Amino acid sequence: MTFETDVRDLYDAEERRGAVTDRPGAVVERAGAVVRQCAPDGGWNAVVWSDLREDTADAEIAAQVAYFAGAGVPRFEWKLYGHDRPADLGERLGAAGFVAEPAETLMVARTAEVGAEPPALPDGVRIEEVTDAAGVDLMMEAHRLAFDEDHPGLREQLLGRLEAAPQTLMALVALADGRPVSAARMEIRPGGSFAGLWGGGTAPAWRGKGIYRALVAHRAAEAARRGIPYLQVDASPDSRPILHRLGFHALTTTTPYIWTNPTTT
Incomplete structure:
Protein backbone atom coordinates (compact mmCIF):
# COMPACT_ATOMS: atom_id res chain seq x y z
CA MET A 1 0.00 0.00 0.00
CA THR A 2 1.10 3.60 -0.59
CA PHE A 3 0.44 6.90 1.16
CA GLU A 4 -1.97 7.83 -1.62
CA THR A 5 -3.96 4.58 -1.42
CA ASP A 6 -4.06 4.42 2.38
CA VAL A 7 -5.13 8.04 2.81
CA ARG A 8 -7.66 7.83 -0.01
CA ASP A 9 -9.28 4.84 1.70
CA LEU A 10 -9.40 6.77 4.98
CA TYR A 11 -10.88 9.79 3.19
CA ASP A 12 -13.57 7.63 1.59
CA ALA A 13 -14.44 6.08 4.94
CA GLU A 14 -14.61 9.32 6.95
CA GLU A 15 -15.52 12.09 4.55
CA ARG A 16 -17.72 10.21 2.10
CA ARG A 17 -19.30 7.09 3.60
CA GLY A 18 -19.23 8.72 7.03
CA ALA A 19 -20.17 12.22 5.84
CA VAL A 20 -21.86 14.62 8.23
CA THR A 21 -24.00 17.64 7.41
CA ASP A 22 -22.27 20.89 6.52
CA ARG A 23 -25.01 23.19 7.82
CA PRO A 24 -27.97 23.36 10.25
CA GLY A 25 -31.16 22.01 8.74
CA ALA A 26 -29.46 19.68 6.27
CA VAL A 27 -29.71 15.91 6.48
CA VAL A 28 -27.04 13.36 5.54
CA GLU A 29 -28.25 9.80 5.12
CA ARG A 30 -27.31 6.43 3.69
CA ALA A 31 -29.90 5.47 1.10
CA GLY A 32 -29.19 2.08 -0.40
CA ALA A 33 -25.95 2.32 -2.33
CA VAL A 34 -25.38 6.06 -1.87
CA VAL A 35 -24.73 8.62 0.84
CA ARG A 36 -26.46 11.92 0.15
CA GLN A 37 -27.04 15.33 1.68
CA CYS A 38 -30.38 17.06 1.29
CA ALA A 39 -30.68 20.74 2.22
CA PRO A 40 -33.95 21.99 0.70
CA ASP A 41 -33.52 25.44 2.29
CA GLY A 42 -31.01 26.49 -0.36
CA GLY A 43 -27.95 24.61 0.86
CA TRP A 44 -25.76 22.09 -0.90
CA ASN A 45 -27.61 19.02 -2.16
CA ALA A 46 -25.40 16.17 -3.26
CA VAL A 47 -24.54 12.52 -3.57
CA VAL A 48 -21.14 12.30 -1.88
CA TRP A 49 -20.49 8.56 -2.09
CA SER A 50 -21.81 5.61 -4.07
CA ASP A 51 -21.15 1.89 -4.38
CA LEU A 52 -22.66 0.96 -7.71
CA ARG A 53 -22.40 -1.95 -10.10
CA GLU A 54 -22.91 -1.93 -13.84
CA ASP A 55 -26.27 -3.64 -13.40
CA THR A 56 -27.49 -1.24 -10.66
CA ALA A 57 -26.00 2.13 -11.60
CA ASP A 58 -28.71 3.43 -13.93
CA ALA A 59 -31.53 2.54 -11.55
CA GLU A 60 -29.70 4.18 -8.63
CA ILE A 61 -29.09 7.35 -10.63
CA ALA A 62 -32.78 7.50 -11.52
CA ALA A 63 -33.74 6.95 -7.88
CA GLN A 64 -31.60 9.87 -6.74
CA VAL A 65 -32.99 12.16 -9.44
CA ALA A 66 -36.50 11.22 -8.32
CA TYR A 67 -35.64 11.83 -4.67
CA PHE A 68 -34.14 15.29 -5.16
CA ALA A 69 -36.82 16.29 -7.67
CA GLY A 70 -39.44 15.25 -5.13
CA ALA A 71 -37.70 17.34 -2.48
CA GLY A 72 -38.10 20.37 -4.75
CA VAL A 73 -34.45 21.34 -4.76
CA PRO A 74 -33.36 23.43 -7.77
CA ARG A 75 -30.24 21.34 -8.41
CA PHE A 76 -28.04 18.72 -6.90
CA GLU A 77 -24.50 17.51 -7.41
CA TRP A 78 -23.24 14.00 -7.88
CA LYS A 79 -19.67 14.32 -6.65
CA LEU A 80 -17.83 11.79 -8.79
CA TYR A 81 -14.33 10.65 -7.87
CA GLY A 82 -11.88 9.17 -10.34
CA HIS A 83 -11.80 5.78 -8.60
CA ASP A 84 -15.59 5.40 -8.31
CA ARG A 85 -17.27 2.48 -10.02
CA PRO A 86 -18.49 1.55 -12.51
CA ALA A 87 -15.77 3.06 -14.66
CA ASP A 88 -18.33 4.66 -16.98
CA LEU A 89 -20.35 6.28 -14.18
CA GLY A 90 -19.68 9.74 -15.60
CA GLU A 91 -21.10 8.75 -18.96
CA ARG A 92 -24.17 7.27 -17.27
CA LEU A 93 -24.70 10.51 -15.33
CA GLY A 94 -24.41 12.50 -18.56
CA ALA A 95 -27.03 10.27 -20.20
CA ALA A 96 -29.33 10.95 -17.22
CA GLY A 97 -29.16 14.71 -17.75
CA PHE A 98 -26.25 15.69 -15.51
CA VAL A 99 -23.76 18.26 -16.75
CA ALA A 100 -20.10 17.89 -15.80
CA GLU A 101 -18.26 20.89 -14.40
CA PRO A 102 -14.45 21.19 -14.58
CA ALA A 103 -12.57 18.42 -12.82
CA GLU A 104 -10.35 19.14 -9.83
CA THR A 105 -7.73 17.07 -8.04
CA LEU A 106 -8.20 15.74 -4.52
CA MET A 107 -4.92 16.54 -2.78
CA VAL A 108 -3.91 15.68 0.78
CA ALA A 109 -0.90 16.58 2.92
CA ARG A 110 0.29 15.67 6.37
CA THR A 111 -0.52 18.69 8.50
CA ALA A 112 2.84 18.56 10.26
CA GLU A 113 4.65 18.98 6.93
CA VAL A 114 2.80 22.14 5.86
CA GLY A 115 3.22 25.61 7.25
CA ALA A 116 6.37 25.04 9.26
CA GLU A 117 7.98 28.01 7.48
CA PRO A 118 5.21 30.33 6.25
CA PRO A 119 6.29 32.81 3.57
CA ALA A 120 6.70 36.46 4.44
CA LEU A 121 3.75 38.61 3.42
CA PRO A 122 4.26 41.65 1.19
CA ASP A 123 4.60 44.99 2.92
CA GLY A 124 1.22 46.33 4.02
CA VAL A 125 -0.53 42.92 3.87
CA ARG A 126 -1.92 41.20 6.95
CA ILE A 127 -4.14 38.17 7.56
CA GLU A 128 -7.15 38.48 9.83
CA GLU A 129 -9.52 35.84 11.12
CA VAL A 130 -13.18 36.43 10.23
CA THR A 131 -15.65 36.20 13.11
CA ASP A 132 -18.62 38.39 12.11
CA ALA A 133 -20.73 39.69 9.24
CA ALA A 134 -18.36 42.55 8.48
CA GLY A 135 -15.51 40.09 8.04
CA VAL A 136 -17.62 37.84 5.83
CA ASP A 137 -18.41 40.81 3.62
CA LEU A 138 -14.67 41.43 3.23
CA MET A 139 -14.25 37.78 2.25
CA MET A 140 -16.99 38.07 -0.36
CA GLU A 141 -15.32 41.14 -1.84
CA ALA A 142 -12.01 39.27 -2.04
CA HIS A 143 -13.74 36.34 -3.75
CA ARG A 144 -15.42 38.70 -6.21
CA LEU A 145 -12.04 40.18 -7.13
CA ALA A 146 -10.40 36.75 -7.37
CA PHE A 147 -13.07 34.86 -9.28
CA ASP A 148 -15.03 37.70 -10.96
CA GLU A 149 -18.33 36.45 -9.60
CA ASP A 150 -20.55 36.86 -6.55
CA HIS A 151 -21.31 34.11 -4.04
CA PRO A 152 -24.51 35.14 -2.19
CA GLY A 153 -25.26 31.57 -1.06
CA LEU A 154 -21.78 31.24 0.39
CA ARG A 155 -22.19 34.41 2.41
CA GLU A 156 -25.29 33.04 4.12
CA GLN A 157 -23.62 29.67 4.66
CA LEU A 158 -20.60 31.23 6.35
CA LEU A 159 -22.73 33.46 8.56
CA GLY A 160 -24.77 30.44 9.61
CA ARG A 161 -21.67 28.41 10.46
CA LEU A 162 -20.08 31.26 12.43
CA GLU A 163 -23.25 31.62 14.47
CA ALA A 164 -24.23 27.97 14.97
CA ALA A 165 -20.93 26.06 14.91
CA PRO A 166 -17.91 28.38 14.91
CA GLN A 167 -15.65 25.51 16.04
CA THR A 168 -16.11 23.88 12.62
CA LEU A 169 -14.90 26.84 10.57
CA MET A 170 -11.82 29.03 10.27
CA ALA A 171 -12.34 31.92 7.86
CA LEU A 172 -9.53 34.24 6.83
CA VAL A 173 -9.14 37.40 4.79
CA ALA A 174 -5.90 39.01 3.62
CA LEU A 175 -5.95 42.81 3.65
CA ALA A 176 -3.59 45.11 1.76
CA ASP A 177 -3.64 48.53 3.40
CA GLY A 178 -7.09 47.66 4.73
CA ARG A 179 -8.54 46.43 1.41
CA PRO A 180 -9.43 42.74 0.89
CA VAL A 181 -7.22 41.03 -1.69
CA SER A 182 -7.50 37.33 -0.80
CA ALA A 183 -9.62 35.02 1.33
CA ALA A 184 -9.86 31.37 2.30
CA ARG A 185 -11.47 29.10 4.84
CA MET A 186 -10.89 25.79 6.61
CA GLU A 187 -13.76 23.46 7.44
CA ILE A 188 -13.20 21.22 10.43
CA ARG A 189 -15.00 18.07 11.48
CA PRO A 190 -14.52 17.62 15.23
CA GLY A 191 -12.76 14.32 15.83
CA GLY A 192 -12.04 13.78 12.15
CA SER A 193 -8.74 13.11 10.41
CA PHE A 194 -9.10 15.80 7.73
CA ALA A 195 -9.40 19.57 7.68
CA GLY A 196 -10.71 20.85 4.35
CA LEU A 197 -9.13 23.92 2.76
CA TRP A 198 -11.60 25.82 0.60
CA GLY A 199 -12.08 29.06 -1.27
CA GLY A 200 -8.46 30.18 -1.62
CA GLY A 201 -8.44 32.98 -4.18
CA THR A 202 -6.38 36.12 -4.68
CA ALA A 203 -7.06 39.29 -6.67
CA PRO A 204 -5.05 39.21 -9.93
CA ALA A 205 -2.80 42.14 -9.03
CA TYR A 212 -2.04 32.08 -1.14
CA ARG A 213 0.81 30.09 0.44
CA ALA A 214 0.58 32.17 3.60
CA LEU A 215 -3.14 31.42 3.90
CA VAL A 216 -2.42 27.69 3.52
CA ALA A 217 0.29 27.89 6.18
CA HIS A 218 -1.95 29.86 8.55
CA ARG A 219 -4.67 27.23 8.34
CA ALA A 220 -2.16 24.38 8.62
CA ALA A 221 -0.87 25.83 11.87
CA GLU A 222 -4.38 25.91 13.31
CA ALA A 223 -5.08 22.35 12.15
CA ALA A 224 -1.84 21.21 13.80
CA ARG A 225 -2.85 22.98 17.01
CA ARG A 226 -6.09 21.01 16.97
CA GLY A 227 -4.31 17.71 16.34
CA ILE A 228 -5.79 17.12 12.87
CA PRO A 229 -3.36 14.88 10.95
CA TYR A 230 -4.30 15.71 7.34
CA LEU A 231 -5.22 18.68 5.17
CA GLN A 232 -7.45 18.17 2.13
CA VAL A 233 -8.01 20.35 -0.93
CA ASP A 234 -10.07 20.03 -4.11
CA ALA A 235 -7.37 21.70 -6.20
CA SER A 236 -7.86 23.61 -9.42
CA PRO A 237 -5.23 23.34 -12.15
CA ASP A 238 -3.87 26.72 -11.02
CA SER A 239 -3.42 25.77 -7.38
CA ARG A 240 -2.25 22.18 -7.88
CA PRO A 241 1.43 22.99 -8.60
CA ILE A 242 1.59 25.36 -5.63
CA LEU A 243 0.11 22.74 -3.32
CA HIS A 244 2.43 20.07 -4.69
CA ARG A 245 5.42 22.21 -3.72
CA LEU A 246 3.94 22.57 -0.23
CA GLY A 247 3.84 18.80 0.25
CA PHE A 248 0.37 17.85 -0.99
CA HIS A 249 -0.15 14.52 -2.78
CA ALA A 250 -2.66 13.96 -5.57
CA LEU A 251 -5.02 11.12 -4.58
CA THR A 252 -7.64 11.14 -7.32
CA THR A 253 -9.76 13.48 -9.42
CA THR A 254 -13.17 14.83 -8.46
CA THR A 255 -15.77 16.08 -10.93
CA PRO A 256 -19.08 17.75 -10.02
CA TYR A 257 -21.95 16.42 -12.12
CA ILE A 258 -24.90 18.79 -11.81
CA TRP A 259 -28.56 17.93 -12.30
CA THR A 260 -30.89 20.91 -12.65
CA ASN A 261 -34.56 20.57 -11.74
CA PRO A 262 -36.63 21.63 -14.77
CA THR A 263 -39.62 22.47 -12.56
CA THR A 264 -37.71 25.17 -10.66
CA THR A 265 -35.95 26.97 -13.53
Missing part, protein backbone atom coordinates in the same frame (compact mmCIF):
# COMPACT_ATOMS: atom_id res chain seq x y z
CA TRP A 206 -1.69 40.36 -5.84
CA ARG A 207 -0.97 36.90 -7.21
CA GLY A 208 2.53 35.46 -7.09
CA LYS A 209 3.42 37.32 -3.90
CA GLY A 210 3.05 34.46 -1.41
CA ILE A 211 -0.40 35.36 -0.07
Whole structure:
Protein backbone atom coordinates (compact mmCIF):
# COMPACT_ATOMS: atom_id res chain seq x y z
CA MET A 1 0.00 0.00 0.00
CA THR A 2 1.10 3.60 -0.59
CA PHE A 3 0.44 6.90 1.16
CA GLU A 4 -1.97 7.83 -1.62
CA THR A 5 -3.96 4.58 -1.42
CA ASP A 6 -4.06 4.42 2.38
CA VAL A 7 -5.13 8.04 2.81
CA ARG A 8 -7.66 7.83 -0.01
CA ASP A 9 -9.28 4.84 1.70
CA LEU A 10 -9.40 6.77 4.98
CA TYR A 11 -10.88 9.79 3.19
CA ASP A 12 -13.57 7.63 1.59
CA ALA A 13 -14.44 6.08 4.94
CA GLU A 14 -14.61 9.32 6.95
CA GLU A 15 -15.52 12.09 4.55
CA ARG A 16 -17.72 10.21 2.10
CA ARG A 17 -19.30 7.09 3.60
CA GLY A 18 -19.23 8.72 7.03
CA ALA A 19 -20.17 12.22 5.84
CA VAL A 20 -21.86 14.62 8.23
CA THR A 21 -24.00 17.64 7.41
CA ASP A 22 -22.27 20.89 6.52
CA ARG A 23 -25.01 23.19 7.82
CA PRO A 24 -27.97 23.36 10.25
CA GLY A 25 -31.16 22.01 8.74
CA ALA A 26 -29.46 19.68 6.27
CA VAL A 27 -29.71 15.91 6.48
CA VAL A 28 -27.04 13.36 5.54
CA GLU A 29 -28.25 9.80 5.12
CA ARG A 30 -27.31 6.43 3.69
CA ALA A 31 -29.90 5.47 1.10
CA GLY A 32 -29.19 2.08 -0.40
CA ALA A 33 -25.95 2.32 -2.33
CA VAL A 34 -25.38 6.06 -1.87
CA VAL A 35 -24.73 8.62 0.84
CA ARG A 36 -26.46 11.92 0.15
CA GLN A 37 -27.04 15.33 1.68
CA CYS A 38 -30.38 17.06 1.29
CA ALA A 39 -30.68 20.74 2.22
CA PRO A 40 -33.95 21.99 0.70
CA ASP A 41 -33.52 25.44 2.29
CA GLY A 42 -31.01 26.49 -0.36
CA GLY A 43 -27.95 24.61 0.86
CA TRP A 44 -25.76 22.09 -0.90
CA ASN A 45 -27.61 19.02 -2.16
CA ALA A 46 -25.40 16.17 -3.26
CA VAL A 47 -24.54 12.52 -3.57
CA VAL A 48 -21.14 12.30 -1.88
CA TRP A 49 -20.49 8.56 -2.09
CA SER A 50 -21.81 5.61 -4.07
CA ASP A 51 -21.15 1.89 -4.38
CA LEU A 52 -22.66 0.96 -7.71
CA ARG A 53 -22.40 -1.95 -10.10
CA GLU A 54 -22.91 -1.93 -13.84
CA ASP A 55 -26.27 -3.64 -13.40
CA THR A 56 -27.49 -1.24 -10.66
CA ALA A 57 -26.00 2.13 -11.60
CA ASP A 58 -28.71 3.43 -13.93
CA ALA A 59 -31.53 2.54 -11.55
CA GLU A 60 -29.70 4.18 -8.63
CA ILE A 61 -29.09 7.35 -10.63
CA ALA A 62 -32.78 7.50 -11.52
CA ALA A 63 -33.74 6.95 -7.88
CA GLN A 64 -31.60 9.87 -6.74
CA VAL A 65 -32.99 12.16 -9.44
CA ALA A 66 -36.50 11.22 -8.32
CA TYR A 67 -35.64 11.83 -4.67
CA PHE A 68 -34.14 15.29 -5.16
CA ALA A 69 -36.82 16.29 -7.67
CA GLY A 70 -39.44 15.25 -5.13
CA ALA A 71 -37.70 17.34 -2.48
CA GLY A 72 -38.10 20.37 -4.75
CA VAL A 73 -34.45 21.34 -4.76
CA PRO A 74 -33.36 23.43 -7.77
CA ARG A 75 -30.24 21.34 -8.41
CA PHE A 76 -28.04 18.72 -6.90
CA GLU A 77 -24.50 17.51 -7.41
CA TRP A 78 -23.24 14.00 -7.88
CA LYS A 79 -19.67 14.32 -6.65
CA LEU A 80 -17.83 11.79 -8.79
CA TYR A 81 -14.33 10.65 -7.87
CA GLY A 82 -11.88 9.17 -10.34
CA HIS A 83 -11.80 5.78 -8.60
CA ASP A 84 -15.59 5.40 -8.31
CA ARG A 85 -17.27 2.48 -10.02
CA PRO A 86 -18.49 1.55 -12.51
CA ALA A 87 -15.77 3.06 -14.66
CA ASP A 88 -18.33 4.66 -16.98
CA LEU A 89 -20.35 6.28 -14.18
CA GLY A 90 -19.68 9.74 -15.60
CA GLU A 91 -21.10 8.75 -18.96
CA ARG A 92 -24.17 7.27 -17.27
CA LEU A 93 -24.70 10.51 -15.33
CA GLY A 94 -24.41 12.50 -18.56
CA ALA A 95 -27.03 10.27 -20.20
CA ALA A 96 -29.33 10.95 -17.22
CA GLY A 97 -29.16 14.71 -17.75
CA PHE A 98 -26.25 15.69 -15.51
CA VAL A 99 -23.76 18.26 -16.75
CA ALA A 100 -20.10 17.89 -15.80
CA GLU A 101 -18.26 20.89 -14.40
CA PRO A 102 -14.45 21.19 -14.58
CA ALA A 103 -12.57 18.42 -12.82
CA GLU A 104 -10.35 19.14 -9.83
CA THR A 105 -7.73 17.07 -8.04
CA LEU A 106 -8.20 15.74 -4.52
CA MET A 107 -4.92 16.54 -2.78
CA VAL A 108 -3.91 15.68 0.78
CA ALA A 109 -0.90 16.58 2.92
CA ARG A 110 0.29 15.67 6.37
CA THR A 111 -0.52 18.69 8.50
CA ALA A 112 2.84 18.56 10.26
CA GLU A 113 4.65 18.98 6.93
CA VAL A 114 2.80 22.14 5.86
CA GLY A 115 3.22 25.61 7.25
CA ALA A 116 6.37 25.04 9.26
CA GLU A 117 7.98 28.01 7.48
CA PRO A 118 5.21 30.33 6.25
CA PRO A 119 6.29 32.81 3.57
CA ALA A 120 6.70 36.46 4.44
CA LEU A 121 3.75 38.61 3.42
CA PRO A 122 4.26 41.65 1.19
CA ASP A 123 4.60 44.99 2.92
CA GLY A 124 1.22 46.33 4.02
CA VAL A 125 -0.53 42.92 3.87
CA ARG A 126 -1.92 41.20 6.95
CA ILE A 127 -4.14 38.17 7.56
CA GLU A 128 -7.15 38.48 9.83
CA GLU A 129 -9.52 35.84 11.12
CA VAL A 130 -13.18 36.43 10.23
CA THR A 131 -15.65 36.20 13.11
CA ASP A 132 -18.62 38.39 12.11
CA ALA A 133 -20.73 39.69 9.24
CA ALA A 134 -18.36 42.55 8.48
CA GLY A 135 -15.51 40.09 8.04
CA VAL A 136 -17.62 37.84 5.83
CA ASP A 137 -18.41 40.81 3.62
CA LEU A 138 -14.67 41.43 3.23
CA MET A 139 -14.25 37.78 2.25
CA MET A 140 -16.99 38.07 -0.36
CA GLU A 141 -15.32 41.14 -1.84
CA ALA A 142 -12.01 39.27 -2.04
CA HIS A 143 -13.74 36.34 -3.75
CA ARG A 144 -15.42 38.70 -6.21
CA LEU A 145 -12.04 40.18 -7.13
CA ALA A 146 -10.40 36.75 -7.37
CA PHE A 147 -13.07 34.86 -9.28
CA ASP A 148 -15.03 37.70 -10.96
CA GLU A 149 -18.33 36.45 -9.60
CA ASP A 150 -20.55 36.86 -6.55
CA HIS A 151 -21.31 34.11 -4.04
CA PRO A 152 -24.51 35.14 -2.19
CA GLY A 153 -25.26 31.57 -1.06
CA LEU A 154 -21.78 31.24 0.39
CA ARG A 155 -22.19 34.41 2.41
CA GLU A 156 -25.29 33.04 4.12
CA GLN A 157 -23.62 29.67 4.66
CA LEU A 158 -20.60 31.23 6.35
CA LEU A 159 -22.73 33.46 8.56
CA GLY A 160 -24.77 30.44 9.61
CA ARG A 161 -21.67 28.41 10.46
CA LEU A 162 -20.08 31.26 12.43
CA GLU A 163 -23.25 31.62 14.47
CA ALA A 164 -24.23 27.97 14.97
CA ALA A 165 -20.93 26.06 14.91
CA PRO A 166 -17.91 28.38 14.91
CA GLN A 167 -15.65 25.51 16.04
CA THR A 168 -16.11 23.88 12.62
CA LEU A 169 -14.90 26.84 10.57
CA MET A 170 -11.82 29.03 10.27
CA ALA A 171 -12.34 31.92 7.86
CA LEU A 172 -9.53 34.24 6.83
CA VAL A 173 -9.14 37.40 4.79
CA ALA A 174 -5.90 39.01 3.62
CA LEU A 175 -5.95 42.81 3.65
CA ALA A 176 -3.59 45.11 1.76
CA ASP A 177 -3.64 48.53 3.40
CA GLY A 178 -7.09 47.66 4.73
CA ARG A 179 -8.54 46.43 1.41
CA PRO A 180 -9.43 42.74 0.89
CA VAL A 181 -7.22 41.03 -1.69
CA SER A 182 -7.50 37.33 -0.80
CA ALA A 183 -9.62 35.02 1.33
CA ALA A 184 -9.86 31.37 2.30
CA ARG A 185 -11.47 29.10 4.84
CA MET A 186 -10.89 25.79 6.61
CA GLU A 187 -13.76 23.46 7.44
CA ILE A 188 -13.20 21.22 10.43
CA ARG A 189 -15.00 18.07 11.48
CA PRO A 190 -14.52 17.62 15.23
CA GLY A 191 -12.76 14.32 15.83
CA GLY A 192 -12.04 13.78 12.15
CA SER A 193 -8.74 13.11 10.41
CA PHE A 194 -9.10 15.80 7.73
CA ALA A 195 -9.40 19.57 7.68
CA GLY A 196 -10.71 20.85 4.35
CA LEU A 197 -9.13 23.92 2.76
CA TRP A 198 -11.60 25.82 0.60
CA GLY A 199 -12.08 29.06 -1.27
CA GLY A 200 -8.46 30.18 -1.62
CA GLY A 201 -8.44 32.98 -4.18
CA THR A 202 -6.38 36.12 -4.68
CA ALA A 203 -7.06 39.29 -6.67
CA PRO A 204 -5.05 39.21 -9.93
CA ALA A 205 -2.80 42.14 -9.03
CA TRP A 206 -1.69 40.36 -5.84
CA ARG A 207 -0.97 36.90 -7.21
CA GLY A 208 2.53 35.46 -7.09
CA LYS A 209 3.42 37.32 -3.90
CA GLY A 210 3.05 34.46 -1.41
CA ILE A 211 -0.40 35.36 -0.07
CA TYR A 212 -2.04 32.08 -1.14
CA ARG A 213 0.81 30.09 0.44
CA ALA A 214 0.58 32.17 3.60
CA LEU A 215 -3.14 31.42 3.90
CA VAL A 216 -2.42 27.69 3.52
CA ALA A 217 0.29 27.89 6.18
CA HIS A 218 -1.95 29.86 8.55
CA ARG A 219 -4.67 27.23 8.34
CA ALA A 220 -2.16 24.38 8.62
CA ALA A 221 -0.87 25.83 11.87
CA GLU A 222 -4.38 25.91 13.31
CA ALA A 223 -5.08 22.35 12.15
CA ALA A 224 -1.84 21.21 13.80
CA ARG A 225 -2.85 22.98 17.01
CA ARG A 226 -6.09 21.01 16.97
CA GLY A 227 -4.31 17.71 16.34
CA ILE A 228 -5.79 17.12 12.87
CA PRO A 229 -3.36 14.88 10.95
CA TYR A 230 -4.30 15.71 7.34
CA LEU A 231 -5.22 18.68 5.17
CA GLN A 232 -7.45 18.17 2.13
CA VAL A 233 -8.01 20.35 -0.93
CA ASP A 234 -10.07 20.03 -4.11
CA ALA A 235 -7.37 21.70 -6.20
CA SER A 236 -7.86 23.61 -9.42
CA PRO A 237 -5.23 23.34 -12.15
CA ASP A 238 -3.87 26.72 -11.02
CA SER A 239 -3.42 25.77 -7.38
CA ARG A 240 -2.25 22.18 -7.88
CA PRO A 241 1.43 22.99 -8.60
CA ILE A 242 1.59 25.36 -5.63
CA LEU A 243 0.11 22.74 -3.32
CA HIS A 244 2.43 20.07 -4.69
CA ARG A 245 5.42 22.21 -3.72
CA LEU A 246 3.94 22.57 -0.23
CA GLY A 247 3.84 18.80 0.25
CA PHE A 248 0.37 17.85 -0.99
CA HIS A 249 -0.15 14.52 -2.78
CA ALA A 250 -2.66 13.96 -5.57
CA LEU A 251 -5.02 11.12 -4.58
CA THR A 252 -7.64 11.14 -7.32
CA THR A 253 -9.76 13.48 -9.42
CA THR A 254 -13.17 14.83 -8.46
CA THR A 255 -15.77 16.08 -10.93
CA PRO A 256 -19.08 17.75 -10.02
CA TYR A 257 -21.95 16.42 -12.12
CA ILE A 258 -24.90 18.79 -11.81
CA TRP A 259 -28.56 17.93 -12.30
CA THR A 260 -30.89 20.91 -12.65
CA ASN A 261 -34.56 20.57 -11.74
CA PRO A 262 -36.63 21.63 -14.77
CA THR A 263 -39.62 22.47 -12.56
CA THR A 264 -37.71 25.17 -10.66
CA THR A 265 -35.95 26.97 -13.53
